[in-house]
Amino acid sequence: MVTTRTQRWILQRIVVDKMSVAAVAANLGIAWRTVNTIATEAARTLVYNGDHLDGVRCLGVDEHKWKHVRGQGDPSFVTVLIDLTPVIDGTGPARLLDMIGGRSKHVLKQWMAARDQRFRDRIKVVAMDGFTGYKSATTEELPDARVVMDPFHVVHLAASKLDQCRQRIQQQVCGHRGRKDDPLYKIRRILHTRTELLTDKQKIRLFESLTSHDDHVAVEITHQIYQQLIAAYEHPQRREGKKLMYKVLHRIRTGLPTGLQELAQLGRSLWNRRADILAYFDTGVSNGPVEAINGRLEHLRGIAQGFRNLDHYILRSLLHSGQLAERVNAL
The missing domain is CATH 3.30.420.10 (Ribonuclease H-like superfamily/Ribonuclease H)
Incomplete structure (x- = not known):
């Protein structure tokens, strides 16, 4: 049994100072298990018996x-x-x-x-x-x-389809996985970088790699769509960005030429979620x-160093990232 003052001190060290339970236990000279029990029970009271969910929109x-x-x-x-x-x-x-x-x-x-x-x-x-x-x-x-x-997950999905397209064409043209001197392998990171952020040297390397073989056109087209998705999100006016996004989604939703199967998969997936994608431009969330x-x-x-008990992990996470500092100080 500990005093309210000790309980508050423990929570302040964990919530405010981001100290580990082991460090708090060492400062108090008591067992780790005792400190952890005090912290988890106090967290449960703060989070689940109070107004933690008020005001959430x-x-x-x-x-x-x-x-x-x-x-x-x-x-x-x-x-x-x-x-x-x-x-x-x-x-x-x-x-x-x-x-x-x-x-x-x-x-x-x-x-x-x-x-x-x-x-x-x-x-x-x-x-x-x-x-x-x-x-x-x-x-x-x-x-x-x-x-x-x-938006992060939309762009991430497009990036994964771009990688799949590059890897498929790599195997088709070279018959093996990417090696350091292969044109498509050399630009694997450049492909994910916004065009405006590329150096002149990188732009030249990108152009030469994409035009070095006729089959690379599939990678080039998928890369262009990837860049257009980013450009729509980056547009300074959300209304115009929304229009650009809709045009891109409509363009790739169906009827693509053969050889662009990754882009076709991306188009179908994004078109099915178009309302949710376009909602970002209205809400900004x-x-x-x-x-x-x-x-x-x-x-x-x-x-x-790893958790084994899920309940403890959840309660400790709430103490760590639940913005509970003011409520802890008010105890």
Whole structure:
């Protein structure tokens, strides 16, 4: 049994100073297990018995791999829920709301269904990646919320199709995987760089590699579409960017020549989610802050040298990235 003052001190060191449980335990001269129990029980009270979910209008959903060891019973992935409202309002950074074991339509739908109607009515925008399970759960539980497919994941999907196209043409032309002197292998990184950011030397290398063989035209066309997607997102006026994006999606949705199978797959996938992709230009909501918090959670796991208990990991993550400092100081 510890005093309220000691409990507050422990939480302040973990939440405010980002200290590990081991460091806090060493400072107090008590066992790691004791400090961890105090922290997790206090976190549960702060997060689940208070007003942690109040004021949330914009929600970010993503997956996070919390352990890299198979077995041990718990799922390796969790679904992460982030409050993006402060970012949209310009009042502060995003904050971690909750984490759920697993990544599926069922786990997200179950979490949303467990929230009160007031919370669900307040959610206006939900940003996510291309996983259809998250979209289905959101559509069913939050029918009035607008789904936004995050720009990062749209561009990432296009980049993966560009790589697949390059690798296929590489095998077709050279009969082997890329080697350092192969034209397409030499530009594998340049292909992912915005044209405006390339040096003159890189532009020359790109042009020479893409025109060195007739079959390279498939890579060239896929690369052009990839650059056009980025240009639409980067347009200074969202309304014009939305028009550019729609034109690109419409152009590649169907009827492409043979030899552009990766681009055809990309076109079908993006066209099916066109409403969610175009919604970004109306709302300005993206999952960028979610990816940032995922990076912080990776750092947390590294400090702890790996977690084995999912409940402890979730509660410690909420303490670490849940913007709870003011509430801890008020204890």
